Amino acid sequence: xxxxxxxxxxxxxxxxxxxxxxxxxxxxxxxxxxxxxxxxxxxxxxxxxxxxxxxxxxxxxxxxxxxxxxxxxxxxxxxxxxxxxxxxxxxxxxxxxxxxxxxxxxxxxxxxxxxxxxxxxxxxxxxxxxxxxxxxxxxxxxxxxxxxxxxxxxxxxxxxxxxxxxxxxxxxxxxxxxxxxxxxxxxxxxxxxxxxxxxxxxxxxxxxxxxxxxxxxxxxxxxxxxxxxxxxxxxxxxxxxxxxxxxxxxxxxxxxxxxxxxxxxxxxxxxxxxxxxxxxxxxxxxxxxxxxxxxxxxxxxxxxxxxxxxxxxxxxxxxxxxxxxxxxxxxxxxxxxxxxxxxxxxxxxxxxxxxxxxxxxxxxxxxxxxxxxxxxxxxxxxxxxxxxxxx
Amino acid sequence: xxxxxxxxxxxxxxxxxxxxxxxxxxxxxxxxxxxxxxxxxxxxxxxxxxxxxxxxxxxxxxxxxxxxxxxxxxxxxxxxxxxxxxxxxxxxxxxxxxxxxxxxxxxxxxxxxxxxxxxxxxxxxxxxxxxxxxxxxxxxxxxxxxxxxxxxxxxxxxxxxxxxxxxxxxxxxxxxxxxxxxxxxxxxxxxxxxxxxxxxxxxxxxxxxxxxxxxxxxxxxxxxxxxxxxxxxxxxxxxxxxxxxxxxxxxxxxxxxxxxxxxxxxxxxxxxxxxxxxxxxxxxxxxxxxxxxxxxxxxxxxxxxxxxxxxxxxxxxxxxxxxxxxxxxxxxxxxxxxxxxxxxxxxxxxxxxxxxxxxxxxxxxxxxxxxxxxxxxxxxxxxxxxxxxxx
Numbered sequence: 081x082x083x084x085x086x087x088x089x090x091x092x093x094x095x096x097x098x099x100x101x102x103x104x105x106x107x108x109x110x111x112x113x114x115x116x117x118x119x120x121x122x123x124x125x126x127x128x129x130x131x132x133x134x135x136x137x138x139x140x141x142x143x144x145x146x147x148x149x150x151x152x153x154x155x156x157x158x159x160x161x162x163x164x165x166x167x168x169x170x171x172x173x174x175x176x177x178x179x180x181x182x183x184x185x186x187x188x189x190x191x192x193x194x195x196x197x198x199x200x201x202x203x204x205x206x207x208x209x210x211x212x213x214x215x216x217x218x219x220x221x222x223x224x225x226x227x228x229x230x231x232x233x234x235x236x237x238x239x240x241x242x243x244x245x246x247x248x249x250x251x252x253x254x255x256x257x258x259x260x261x262x263x264x265x266x267x268x269x270x271x272x273x274x275x276x277x278x279x280x281x282x283x284x285x286x287x288x289x290x291x292x293x294x295x296x297x298x299x300x301x302x303x304x305x306x307x308x309x310x311x312x313x314x315x316x317x318x319x320x321x322x323x324x325x326x327x328x329x330x331x332x333x334x335x336x337x338x339x340x341x342x343x344x345x346x347x348x349x350x351x352x353x354x355x356x357x358x359x360x361x362x363x364x365x366x367x368x369x370x371x372x373x374x375x376x377x378x379x380x381x382x383x384x385x386x387x388x389x390x391x392x393x394x395x396x397x398x399x400x401x402x403x404x405x406x407x408x409x410x411x412x413x414x415x416x417x418x419x420x421x422x423x424x425x426x427x428x429x430x431x432x433x434x435x436x437x438x439x440x441x442x443x444x445x446x447x448x449x450x451x452x453x454x455x456x457x458x459x460x461x462x463x464x465x466x467x468x469x470x471x
Numbered sequence: 472x473x474x475x476x477x478x479x480x481x482x483x484x485x486x487x488x489x490x491x492x493x494x495x496x497x498x499x500x501x502x503x504x505x506x507x508x509x510x511x512x513x514x515x516x517x518x519x520x521x522x523x524x525x526x527x528x529x530x531x532x533x534x535x536x537x538x539x540x541x542x543x544x545x546x547x548x549x550x551x552x553x554x555x556x557x558x559x560x561x562x563x564x565x566x567x568x569x570x571x572x573x574x575x576x577x578x579x580x581x582x583x584x585x586x587x588x589x590x591x592x593x594x595x596x597x598x599x600x601x602x603x604x605x606x607x608x609x610x611x612x613x614x615x616x617x618x619x620x621x622x623x624x625x626x627x628x629x630x631x632x633x634x635x636x637x638x639x640x641x642x643x644x645x646x647x648x649x650x651x652x653x654x655x656x657x658x659x660x661x662x663x664x665x666x667x668x669x670x671x672x673x674x675x676x677x678x679x680x681x682x683x684x685x686x687x688x689x690x691x692x693x694x695x696x697x698x699x700x701x702x703x704x705x706x707x708x709x710x711x712x713x714x715x716x717x718x719x720x721x722x723x724x725x726x727x728x729x730x731x732x733x734x735x736x737x738x739x740x741x742x743x744x745x746x747x748x749x750x751x752x753x754x755x756x757x758x759x760x761x762x763x764x765x766x767x768x769x770x771x772x773x774x775x776x777x778x779x780x781x782x783x784x785x786x787x788x789x790x791x792x793x794x795x796x797x798x799x800x801x802x803x804x805x806x807x808x809x810x811x812x813x814x815x816x817x818x819x820x821x822x823x824x825x826x827x828x829x830x831x832x833x834x835x836x837x838x839x840x841x842x843x844x845x846x847x848x849x850x851x852x853x854x855x856x857x858x859x860x861x862x
Contacts, residue, residue, distance in 0.1 A: 375637040393785040
């Protein structure tokens with residue numbers, strides 16, 4: 081017998097956070113598939129490259145934990161110099177705080193009473209919790225809850241980059257919300273602007289992507305100027321992502337970058353193209369799904385044990401890392417059917433093969449654990465601590 | 472410090488199985504969204520209808536647990552008369568056995584040493600574990616492992632219905648495999664045939680679906696006759712699914728039905744059509760995702776807190792249960808953007824709404840818990856025990 085609240089608290093307490101050390105290194109080939117495996121050398125190089133790039137341009141990194149869902153990985157980002165993290169949901173923020181991360185921006189608006197209570201509870205434990213609001217109703221509810229709990233809460237105004245997803249319209253509507261926060265919400269502290277331009281991260285071709293990004297960002301820059309003209313200092317302008325990471329310094333608008341995918345990369349991001357190349361190669365894929373060939377009903381086909389429950393299926397099909405001349409087709413929840421057109425090596429029943437993920441965020445969300453490796457050996461297991469924490 | 476094997480055993484021991492009772496009933500509106508909710512009246516009617524239908528025709532039900540991932544639900548199916556369950560993976564079978572289910576058919580071939588060991592471990596605990604093989608190599612490996620462990624293992628020959636996914640070709644190749652099992656594998660017991668015709672479950676239009684199904688099943692029926700002509704009795708012929716449940720008795724081929732989705736239903740299955748109707752309505756949707764309206768950037772749009780991490784995205788888009796004149800568009804991992812064309816009722820920020828799932832199996836696999844309800848009240852919480860058990 082329990083209450084709903086107690087149930088949720090128990091669940092949070094049971095979330096695994098720390099790495100599980102193996103008593104001796106395990107070769108990748110011994111893993112039970114499908115398994116989420118992480119090439120540590122590439123992963124660490126990606127983390128370092130992004131931080132070095134941003135630091136050299138005086139920008140902050142606020143890595144998005146919706147992607148990796150792991151306080152262990154967030155701690156590595158912070159250790160390299162990131163100023164904080166993003167969380168897409170209250171549940172993710174709870175897991176990050178439980179994992180020792182204090183500076184957390186929840187990037188999606190929260191409007192329901194039961195979740196506002198949870199945000200207030202987070203704010204009791206960390207003064208560095210930040211939320212976004214995109215509506216006066218949300219600001220009013222949070223101000224009231226913060227007053228009742230006698231806490232101060234840092235609030236960013238979320239701007240709609242024309243996606244129609246979340247955010248208030250740039251210009252006067254945003255200013256009115258900002259003024260409401262400053263003038264009418266004594267328990268909220270105006271902490272800046274957020275503008276996440278998700279609708280251009282995956283535009284193929286660097287020049288097109290950059291042109292579109294600058295066009296969409298312009299009203300946000302104008303809104304910042306409007307705020308400042310009205311005497312509201314905008315010390316933080318948060319947004320951007322992996323697809324625009326190297327455009328930011330040239331534009332000079334954002335103070336912090338909300339990138340996530342750069343750490344792992346995926347097929348979707350690779351295919352958007354770089355400034356001088358057809359593939360976006362500033363960061364290399366470090367995350368793979370290890371699969372096993374389990375059946376061969378015909379000579380030209382082989383079936384692997386990974387389908388809709390092993391890979392996110394919202395975008396492109398998975399691809400093999402080390403095998404060319406083959407095409408993966410979705411074969412249902414647990415299977416992929418691989419057409420062996422002109423395979424660059426022979427695939428036999430029982431073989432284990434690494435595959436690139438189509439879209440890393442929802443793929444990670446299908447797994448409980450990462451198996452990080454170096455030189456083909458796994459020494460510890462990392463929980464995907466916030467897996468399924470969509471609430 | 473742990474070994475990989477110990478880690479896997481610990482994980483299995485930690486799987487939640489039993490229902491968690493709430494100290495007092497909670498209204499659906501208090502749930503934290505996105506939440507997987509189950510209408511118990513409809514769900515129970517679906518379970519009863521399928522069992523009554525099959526029983527009246529002398530067929531068995533072997534419900535597929537890849538769909539619901541819950542020993543609690545499997546127990547209900549068994550209590551109503553099901554003869555056993557299916558599992559798609561060894562991990563699912565382990566969870567079912569841990570949940571007290573003994574009669575389990577693992578419907579996908581297993582070929583790797585580490586998983587064969589786990590199947591043998593299951594067989595030590597239950598003589599009613601069944602596997603499928605579709606290749607002599609698989610049979611040989613299992614026979615050897617069973618000999619080493621001094622267990623007998625029941626084995627079905629998996630037939631390829633022309634999907635090229637798993638299964639051996641019908642006719643002589645299947646017979647040769649059957650004869651190999653009977654003659655050369657003293658630790659394997661030939662236990663029948665499996666033929667899952669997944670490639671016709673979702674054909675739209677009853678007549679077309681039936682014609683295609685009968686055509687694809689015919690080589691399986693001929694293979695059964697071939698086995699029996701050669702003196703190998705085929706007491707079990709396992710296959711079929713929700714999309715063909717009412718075709719089976721007329722054909723008279725299968726002895727047991729591997730249906731899963733009938734218990735919950737989803738948009739994909741509803742749209743295949745019934746014998747006398749445009750929608751397949753033999754079973755009613757009982758499973759929904761409860762979402763919250765969290766943002767309204769424009770008058771004609773409203774954003775809900777459910778995207779690729781709340782709904783499987785391998786097929787159609789989600790739909791609202793009680794709201795017409797609106798269209799859901801995927802809005803990324805955590806969002807759906809709803810176009811309010813001509814809404815049948817007003818949607819306000821903070822409103823909670825029930826949505827039908829596009830494809831129930833991989834949607835269920837995104838959640839840790841079901842919230843079953845009756846008359847709008849939740850009295851207990853059911854774990855999705857085998858969630859993520861894709862290995």
